[in-house]
Amino acid sequence: MTETLFDKDRPRRVIVAGGGAAGLIAAWRAASRGASVVMIEKNSRLGMKILISGGGKCNLTHAGSMDDLRAQFRVDEARFLNPAFHRFTNTDFLAIMHAHGIATLARPDGRVFPVDGYNAHDVVAALTRLIETVRVVIVTQAPIDRLVIDGGRVRGVQRGDLFTEADSVIVAAGGSSYPATGTTGDGWRWARDAGHRVVPLRAALAPITLARPRPEWSGVALRDVVLRARVSDGGKEYAHWRGDTLFTHKGISGPCALGISREVGEKLDGGLPGGGMLEVDLAPDHSFEHLQALMRDQIRLSPRRTIGWFADGYLPERLRSTFWDDAGVDPNMRGAHIAQRDLNRLIRFVKGWSLGGAHSVPLERGEVVAGGVALDEVDSKTMGSRLVEGLYFCGEVLDIAGPVGGYNLQAAWSTGYLAGEAAGAL
Numbered sequence: 001m002t003e004t005l006f007d008k009d010r011p012r013r014v015i016v017a018g019g020g021a022a023g024l025i026a027a028w029r030a031a032s033r034g035a036s037v038v039m040i041e042k043n044s045r046l047g048m049k050i051l052i053s054g055g056g057k058c059n060l061t062h063a064g065s066m067d068d069l070r071a072q073f074r075v076d077e078a079r080f081l082n083p084a085f086h087r088f089t090n091t092d093f094l095a096i097m098h099a100h101g102i103a104t105l106a107r108p109d110g111r112v113f114p115v116d117g118y119n120a121h122d123v124v125a126a127l128t129r130l131i132e133t134v135r136v137v138i139v140t141q142a143p144i145d146r147l148v149i150d151g152g153r154v155r156g157v158q159r160g161d162l163f164t165e166a167d168s169v170i171v172a173a174g175g176s177s178y179p180a181t182g183t184t185g186d187g188w189r190w191a192r193d194a195g196h197r198v199v200p201l202r203a204a205l206a207p208i209t210l211a212r213p214r215p216e217w218s219g220v221a222l223r224d225v226v227l228r229a230r231v232s233d234g235g236k237e238y239a240h241w242r243g244d245t246l247f248t249h250k251g252i253s254g255p256c257a258l259g260i261s262r263e264v265g266e267k268l269d270g271g272l273p274g275g276g277m278l279e280v281d282l283a284p285d286h287s288f289e290h291l292q293a294l295m296r297d298q299i300r301l302s303p304r305r306t307i308g309w310f311a312d313g314y315l316p317e318r319l320r321s322t323f324w325d326d327a328g329v330d331p332n333m334r335g336a337h338i339a340q341r342d343l344n345r346l347i348r349f350v351k352g353w354s355l356g357g358a359h360s361v362p363l364e365r366g367e368v369v370a371g372g373v374a375l376d377e378v379d380s381k382t383m384g385s386r387l388v389e390g391l392y393f394c395g396e397v398l399d400i401a402g403p404v405g406g407y408n409l410q411a412a413w414s415t416g417y418l419a420g421e422a423a424g425a426l
């Protein structure tokens with residue numbers, strides 16, 4: 001059965017497959033260029049992942065120059081994103097938000113959020129209004145089964161026995177993390193069927209389960225620490241992130257864990273047992289020598305204070321007894337009595353307390369998935385497939401994964417814009 005949803009007055013028919021971040025901007029841009037656009041979404045509502053982003057607050061983008069934003073991605077990804085990031089910038093996206101009455105604020109760390117009183121629901125509502133004003137037809141609860149490709153060009157999409165014919169199809173079906181939000185990796189299946197290479201998938205921005213989890217610490221947060229990953233105990237560092245580390249039932253979460261999870265996952269997949277070793281630096285602003293001098297000064301001033309009194313400030317209470325056991329130093333010893341060797345050992349533990357190895361980095365619990373449609377088979381200036389005419393890709397379905405901080409949504413907005421612009425061109 002063939003269904004006709006397009007506006008007959010408009011000469012070019014574009015299907016946007018997926019109504020998330022990239023799809024919304026792609027649909028708006030294609031329709032703004034005069035194309036008749038149908039957005040087909042699996043869920044009953046649009047933008048499910050936007051709704052849960054930033055804990056429901058939605059970290060929309062990152063402040064700064066687009067070159068700075070781009071530099072946060074791996075080199076090949078950054079190169080690919082260059083045209084998209086310069087064509088549709090963070091300020092371009094924020095201008096849309098502001099035009100829809102959503103004021104935004106850049107936090108000191110550069111992450112941009114809607115101001116208090118607005119949240120992710122307002123963002124999705126604004127983007128929905130945006131596409132409605134350019135007469136995008138929205139079809140929800142409509143999971144697409146496959147793309148229809150014939151003679152090297154895309155002809156439309158198939159869902160059940162319904163065939164929707166189009167001149168172009170923009171695949172904006174996202175990744176496969178948080179599958180309950182509708183993203184179950186369908187876009188990758190379609191891409192493979194179309195002959196595209198899909199770079200092996202791996203979690204990025206995910207919590208890390210530990211080989212020796214500490215469920216009794218679940219809920220405890222280490223504020224403003226550095227989490228490091230080394231190839232072995234005392235070996236070469238291969239990743240680090242500064243911020244908060246949260247203990248969970250099975251391991252660690254929070255910005256630090258998310259920040260190094262991609263690299264840890266790669267080491268685990270590469271066969272390094274435990275991905276090496278993870279450690280926390282509890283005093284990242286102080287070097288070993290500085291901390292040594294600081295403690296010596298404090299002990300000189302208050303020699304009768306216990307050594308625990310000097311060091312406990314770096315640790316939440318629930319972690320202290322394990323820390324002191326691991327360090328092998330008695331926290332009740334008076335400062336004046338501590339041997340230099342024990343003081344050095346204590347400082348070494350403050351600067352690098354081992355959490356042991358990782359057990360896994362669960363792909364489905366990541367904020368984004370690394371891997372996806374291979375970038376060398378997609379034209380970075382248009383997001384068009386180099387293999388199938390009329391086929392476009394944007395957003396997380398591509399082999400792109402940025403760090404925490406609004407970078408991934410910006411990649412979705414920018415690549416969506418380019419895909420819509422090219423697919424909607426008359």
Ligand SMILES: Cc1cc2nc3c(=O)[nH]c(=O)nc-3n(C[C@H](O)[C@H](O)[C@H](O)COP(=O)(O)OP(=O)(O)OC[C@H]3O[C@@H](n4cnc5c(N)ncnc54)[C@H](O)[C@@H]3O)c2cc1C
Nearest residue numbers: 018020021022042053054059144174182395396406408409
């Ligand atoms: C918990 C969480 C928090 C996050 N927080 C942030 C943040 O604060 N800032 C940030 O920059 N990034 C954040 N991200 C990442 C960000 O949400 C994604 O990078 C972004 O949503 C990707 O956009 P997308 O359009 O490619 O995919 P999505 O937004 O996932 O959209 C894909 C859409 O395609 C639909 N779809 C899938 N298959 C089909 C099908 N067969 N037929 C029809 N439709 C289909 C899906 O239902 C979905 O609506 C977060 C992610 C998670 C999981």
